[in-house]
Amino acid sequence: MHDFVMPVGPQSPALKEPMLLKLKLEGEEVRSVDMRLGYTHKGVEGLLEGKNVDQAMYVASRICGICSISHERAFIRTVEDMMKKEVNERVKLIRTILFELERISSHLLWAGFMMHEIGFDTLFQYLWREREGVLDLFESICGNRVHKNICKIGSLRYDIAPVQEREVLDCLDSMQEKLKDYEDEIKKNKVIKERLKGVGKISKKTAIEYGLIGPNARASGIDNDVRRIDPYDSYADINFKTIVIKKGDAMERTLLRMREVHESMGIIRQCVEMLPSEKIPKFSLTNIKEGEAIGRVEAPRGELFYFLKVEDGLIRRAKVRTPTFAFIKILEKILKGVKIGDVPVIVASLDPCFSCMERVLVAKEDREEWMTEAEFRRKYSC
Amino acid sequence: MGVLKEIIINFFKEPFTELHPFVKKKPKERFRGRILYEADRCIGCRLCEKYCPVKAVDFHEKGRIDFDMGKCIYCGLCRDVCPVKCIHYTHAFEYASSNKEKLRKNLV
Ligand code: SF4
Ligand code: SF4
Numbered sequence: 001m002h003d004f005v006m007p008v009g010p011q012s013p014a015l016k017e018p019m020l021l022k023l024k025l026e027g028e029e030v031r032s033v034d035m036r037l038g039y040t041h042k043g044v045e046g047l048l049e050g051k052n053v054d055q056a057m058y059v060a061s062r063i064c065g066i067c068s069i070s071h072e073r074a075f076i077r078t079v080e081d082m083m084k085k086e087v088n089e090r091v092k093l094i095r096t097i098l099f100e101l102e103r104i105s106s107h108l109l110w111a112g113f114m115m116h117e118i119g120f121d122t123l124f125q126y127l128w129r130e131r132e133g134v135l136d137l138f139e140s141i142c143g144n145r146v147h148k149n150i151c152k153i154g155s156l157r158y159d160i161a162p163v164q165e166r167e168v169l170d171c172l173d174s175m176q177e178k179l180k181d182y183e184d185e186i187k188k189n190k191v192i193k194e195r196l197k198g199v200g201k202i203s204k205k206t207a208i209e210y211g212l213i214g215p216n217a218r219a220s221g222i223d224n225d226v227r228r229i230d231p232y233d234s235y236a237d238i239n240f241k242t243i244v245i246k247k248g249d250a251m252e253r254t255l256l257r258m259r260e261v262h263e264s265m266g267i268i269r270q271c272v273e274m275l276p277s278e279k280i281p282k283f284s285l286t287n288i289k290e291g292e293a294i295g296r297v298e299a300p301r302g303e304l305f306y307f308l309k310v311e312d313g314l315i316r317r318a319k320v321r322t323p324t325f326a327f328i329k330i331l332e333k334i335l336k337g338v339k340i341g342d343v344p345v346i347v348a349s350l351d352p353c354f355s356c357m358e359r360v361l362v363a364k365e366d367r368e369e370w371m372t373e374a375e376f377r378r379k380y381s382c
Numbered sequence: 383m384g385v386l387k388e389i390i391i392n393f394f395k396e397p398f399t400e401l402h403p404f405v406k407k408k409p410k411e412r413f414r415g416r417i418l419y420e421a422d423r424c425i426g427c428r429l430c431e432k433y434c435p436v437k438a439v440d441f442h443e444k445g446r447i448d449f450d451m452g453k454c455i456y457c458g459l460c461r462d463v464c465p466v467k468c469i470h471y472t473h474a475f476e477y478a479s480s481n482k483e484k485l486r487k488n489l490v
Contacts, residue, residue: 027475051435052433054433054459055433055434055435055459056435058455058457059436060437060458062455120384122389123385126385126388129398132398136410139409139412139413140408140410140411140412141412142411142412143410143413143414143458143471144413144456146415147455147464149456149457149458157458157462158412178388181385181388182385183383283462285463372421
């Protein structure tokens with residue numbers, strides 16, 4: 001039997017983003033996988049350098065369209081840490097509300113894609129219709145549907161008006177019932193079960209070896225949630241469960257995310273109830289001369305990490321580690337031995353976001369290479 | 383059963399999609415659309431130019447500034463830093479053009 005190399009991608013192998021998988025096949029079975037990334041490298045870290053923190057926040061939030069508040073939030077957490085700045089209770093709660101709304105929107109988007117991937121387009125449309133309500137909320141609260149840009153360092157651009165509180169609760173109420181129905185459908189539908197059950201299994205040991213984070217790790221039995229282990233905003237004062245499931249196949253990953261949506265709804269309801277009547281502080285420009293700090297938040301896909309170094313009021317070095325960057329390598333392991341038809345489902349089931357993970361990483365096993373920063377920039381044009 | 387119920391309900395519903403170009407969609411109040419610049423109130427402090435993260439603000443002289451909407455990322459920083467608040471957002475969002483000059487010309 002001879003080997004056959006089949007390229008999947010770079011145009012949209014699973015989600016609508018570019019990545020090339022070179023699959024070595026024997027019959028229908030995948031023998032080995034070679035990944036090629038780098039089609040959407042934007043050099044954002046380079047863009048951040050030389051800007052002051054107020055400007056850079058907006059550029060950082062554009063790293064990802066789906067989790068733009070997460071990026072903003074991680075950036076702000078880093079800067080506020082650097083300045084040792086405390087924000088008031090209302091700001092914290094509103095940030096939590098928006099953050100969780102974003103998680104809902106991201107999980108529904110992904111669940112829709114997952115259904116689309118296995119050919120269940122009816123459910124895909126329904127899930128996206130529910131997501132539309134959340135996007136409308138964003139437009140009403142933040143001004144934009146995608147790049148919300150509502151956070152400011154130490155404050156917020158807009159407050160939530162009482163009418164909008166009502167809108168948020170109404171939207172959640174109308175969604176809740178339907179999402180329960182859809183979740184049941186996923187659990188019971190025979191086609192979905194056939195396509196997802198037992199596919200792309202990740203054991204706890206593999207998950208730890210490959211450094212899985214976020215919902216994927218939680219579906220494999222690892223209790224990993226930055227909201228709990230390193231609380232920020234109001235998460236320390238709020239009751240919520242971190243959902244952990246043991247099985248770690250594509251089905252569990254789907255159901256886990258659907259359950260997380262319900263958990264997020266609970267968090268938002270608590271936050272709205274707790275909103276105090278104080279005012280949010282007025283926006284003022286950040287005055288920061290020097291400092292170095294790290295910050296992390298639990299983005300919808302897992303831990304999002306920022307490192308910033310500020311010199312003379314300008315950012316000298318920025319490092320961003322997005323969730324996908326941490327777990328994409330596991331594809332090489334779990335795609336081995338599966339049928340070719342399952343490949344898109346497995347890739348999609350990890351919820352990767354390629355355009356925000358494209359970072360330059362140079363790792364050479366065979367020889368060491370020493371370069372100055374200028375040489376490095378020239379060579380890798382960043 | 384859930385999905386089947388949805389399908390039946392949806393047979394008797396109005397379409398969910400909007401007939402946008404025929405029935406104009408009104409953006410929400412906080413929507414950030416094309417920038418409106420009040421030239422006569424500007425004091426020429428150049429803060430907007432300094433703070434724009436993508437260098438979309440072209441400062442020629444006091445009272446004559448071009449906001450390049452082809453570059454603008456609608457972050458709102460220029461509006462926030464302006465000391466006399468003479469930069470505003472309108473609700474205009476249909477101004478896509480293949481002519482870059484048109485995007486640079488200001489709404490005044
Ligand atoms: S909104 Fe932001 S990007 Fe646009 S001109 Fe103002 S500062 Fe520049
Ligand atoms: S910040 Fe305002 S006042 Fe200053 S130059 Fe810009 S538009 Fe004019």
